[in-house]
Amino acid sequence: MEKALELFLGVLTAVGGFVEIGELTFSLNAGARFGYHLLSVIALGTVGIIVYCEMAGRVAAVAGQPVFNLIRERVGVSLGAVTLVAALAVNILTCAAEIGGIALVWQLLAPIPYRAWVAVALVFLLVAVWVLPFKWIERVFGLGGLLMIVYLVVAARDVRDWAELLAGFIPSAPKLESTSQYMLFAYYAVALLSSVMLPYETYFYASGAIEDKWTPADVPINRVIVIVGFTLGSLLAVALVSLGVTVFDPLHIEPQVPGVAALPVALAFGKAGLLVALAGLFFAFAGAAIETCLSGAYSLAQFFGWPWGRFRGHASAPRFTIAWIATFVLAALLIASGVDPVTVVEYSIVFSVVILPLTYFPLLLVAGDPRVMGRHVNGRLSSWLGWFYLVLVTITALAAIPLLVLTHGGRG
Amino acid sequence: MMRLTQLLRIDIVDEDGKSLGSLMELRARAAAVRGRVRKHVQLDTLVFGAPGLLEHMGVREASSCEASWKDVLRVERGRIVLRRNAHKRIA
Amino acid sequence: MKRDVFDIALELLDHEVVDADGVPCGIVDDVELAGEPGKPLRAVALLIGPGTVADRLVWPFNVLVRRFVGRSRVRIPWRDVRAIDERIALRRSAQSHGLGDADRRCARLIARIPGSAR
Numbered sequence: 303m304e305k306a307l308e309l310f311l312g313v314l315t316a317v318g319g320f321v322e323i324g325e326l327t328f329s330l331n332a333g334a335r336f337g338y339h340l341l342s343v344i345a346l347g348t349v350g351i352i353v354y355c356e357m358a359g360r361v362a363a364v365a366g367q368p369v370f371n372l373i374r375e376r377v378g379v380s381l382g383a384v385t386l387v388a389a390l391a392v393n394i395l396t397c398a399a400e401i402g403g404i405a406l407v408w409q410l411l412a413p414i415p416y417r418a419w420v421a422v423a424l425v426f427l428l429v430a431v432w433v434l435p436f437k438w439i440e441r442v443f444g445l446g447g448l449l450m451i452v453y454l455v456v457a458a459r460d461v462r463d464w465a466e467l468l469a470g471f472i473p474s475a476p477k478l479e480s481t482s483q484y485m486l487f488a489y490y491a492v493a494l495l496s497s498v499m500l501p502y503e504t505y506f507y508a509s510g511a512i513e514d515k516w517t518p519a520d521v522p523i524n525r526v527i528v529i530v531g532f533t534l535g536s537l538l539a540v541a542l543v544s545l546g547v548t549v550f551d552p553l554h555i556e557p558q559v560p561g562v563a564a565l566p567v568a569l570a571f572g573k574a575g576l577l578v579a580l581a582g583l584f585f586a587f588a589g590a591a592i593e594t595c596l597s598g599a600y601s602l603a604q605f606f607g608w609p610w611g612r613f614r615g616h617a618s619a620p621r622f623t624i625a626w627i628a629t630f631v632l633a634a635l636l637i638a639s640g641v642d643p644v645t646v647v648e649y650s651i652v653f654s655v656v657i658l659p660l661t662y663f664p665l666l667l668v669a670g671d672p673r674v675m676g677r678h679v680n681g682r683l684s685s686w687l688g689w690f691y692l693v694l695v696t697i698t699a700l701a702a703i704p705l706l707v708l709t710h711g712g713r714g
Numbered sequence: 715m716m717r718l719t720q721l722l723r724i725d726i727v728d729e730d731g732k733s734l735g736s737l738m739e740l741r742a743r744a745a746a747v748r749g750r751v752r753k754h755v756q757l758d759t760l761v762f763g764a765p766g767l768l769e770h771m772g773v774r775e776a777s778s779c780e781a782s783w784k785d786v787l788r789v790e791r792g793r794i795v796l797r798r799n800a801h802k803r804i805a
Numbered sequence: 806m807k808r809d810v811f812d813i814a815l816e817l818l819d820h821e822v823v824d825a826d827g828v829p830c831g832i833v834d835d836v837e838l839a840g841e842p843g844k845p846l847r848a849v850a851l852l853i854g855p856g857t858v859a860d861r862l863v864w865p866f867n868v869l870v871r872r873f874v875g876r877s878r879v880r881i882p883w884r885d886v887r888a889i890d891e892r893i894a895l896r897r898s899a900q901s902h903g904l905g906d907a908d909r910r911c912a913r914l915i916a917r918i919p920g921s922a923r
Contacts, residue, residue: 375819607853717838739815
């Protein structure tokens with residue numbers, strides 16, 4: 303019974319935690335610019351994150367090893383150091399973007415200066431992680447993110463052509479006017495894939511499995527949570543693309559700020575709908591801010607062998623504690639410095655995909671190593687999918703920065 | 715006193731100067747390591763070869779040779795010199 | 806799956822070290838070897854600490870580690886190793902092995918904040 307509840311809550315938490323500011327921004331814009339054509343990329347990315355989070359959770363449950371320990375053991379200390387520095391930089395960028403998102407959402411409710419809201423968001427996040435046990439952090443922000451379902455409801459209501467939407471899951475490009483438009487399409491494909499498969503998700507998921515003290519008996523639960531949870535969560539991303547098609551394209555709005563996403567919900571359900579929509583964004587962004595921050599602290603502590611984890615208590619994992627506090631503070635300072643939050647989002651998404659191959663490769667090796675995994679070693683399907691996605695993210699990683707440059711940061 | 719990381723990837727040559735590969739591993743008998751606590755662990759065997767990137771990462775088993783530490787003549791800066799014909803292929 | 810050989814680079818180097826209470830207290834950053842041609846080659850100690858890691862890294866990572874993480878090097882004699890598995894277990898607490906000094910200093914700082922026992 304307890305396991306059934308854990309499974310149910312685990313699935314819901316995975317759904318509510320699926321969307322973050324990068325995914326939101328790129329999904330809305332993808333729909334507004336390119337119709338339903340990029341839904342296939344969301345589907346592709348969702349399968350990829352399922353494959354790798356399943357592996358990460360399984361390795362954590364069986365070997366008791368989180369991702370960064372494996373990185374150092376398998377690819378050595380030099381490449382591990384490169385991965386660590388890159389992961390920390392990307393985590394701070396992403397965390398900064400999420401904090402900026404929270405401030406922008408709150409600014410819609412009360413016209414207090416943006417920087418003041420950033421400071422409030424920082425204090426809120428510090429207190430939340432300080433006071434709440436890990437399980438509560440997961441549940442509160444994961445389940446709060448379920449308020450995003452209101453977007454799914456509005457999107458489903460507004461779809462004009464279901465056949466066109468479903469056709470979007472078949473990989474295809476729209477008819478575009480110029481090469482630069484096709485490059486922009488490719489850039490969006492890369493960005494959407496990256497936003498669904500962000501590296502901090504595997505780090506956080508694996509470390510979270512150890513925080514929750516998973517054992518080999520939890521391997522089946524792990525599988526159900528990732529498959530059901532992430533598939534349902536991806537429907538939220540699909541809904542955002544659809545809103546881009548049905549609401550923003552006809553109005554010729556390029557949704558630049560996250561609060562604009564709440565517009566369709568406000569149009570459909572009035573003030574109550576708007577509040578629910580904004581609350582959903584808040585929980586999604588706050589949850590992602592916490593995950594990216596803790597993920598960075600986990601990586602640093604695991605690489606150097608420091609005691610880590612909220613389950614130990616702050617005073618028993620002191621350097622880990624200082625690491626996550628410092629991450630929140632640095633991220634808040636970055637976003638408060640005046641840099642455009644949408645630009646920070648873009649850079650965080652692009653640089654995330656560049657480090658993805660370094661994250662996935664050691665995980666794939668360990669999950670496929672019978673000496674470590676015993677009978678829980680990768681089966682044929684996991685192995686094939688694992689290698690397929692490793693090749694895919696490597697190609698995407700190589701294309702990401704050139705595309706960012708050639709499309710002038712996604713402006714076309 | 716030597717450190718393991720100073721020896722790993724060091725060149726292995728025979729006494730005629732012929733290159734045999736680079737040091738990939740130092741091996742002990744498992745029984746000497748697991749079980750009772752000991753004051754030290756004796757490393758009997760050098761494993762060496764010419765591993766490529768995939769072998770370094772553990773994707774593929776490297777084709778390699780082994781030799782006994784007893785057949786090491788000298789440890790010089792940057793290389794280990796083995797007795798002629800002391801090594802054998804293992805994979 | 807236990808094999809009948811023990812490969813020191815694969816199974817020891819860069820593996821996590823835990824103390825007698827199971828608390829992580831470092832990574833095996835290097836291994837001290839003693840011996841020369843004609844005499845047995847032995848692994849006699851584990852070397853742990855950011856100073857040791859930095860020695861294995863190129864610029865700028867070695868500088869970054871020494872500056873932001875530390876320079877300490879701790880030598881754990883082999884007889885203080887209790888068990889070798891996925892993790893390396895030591896015989897006593899981290900403190901008695903000379904490990905975890907930085908954590909203890911940081912813990913004093915953290916302890917000043919209310920609720921730090923949570």
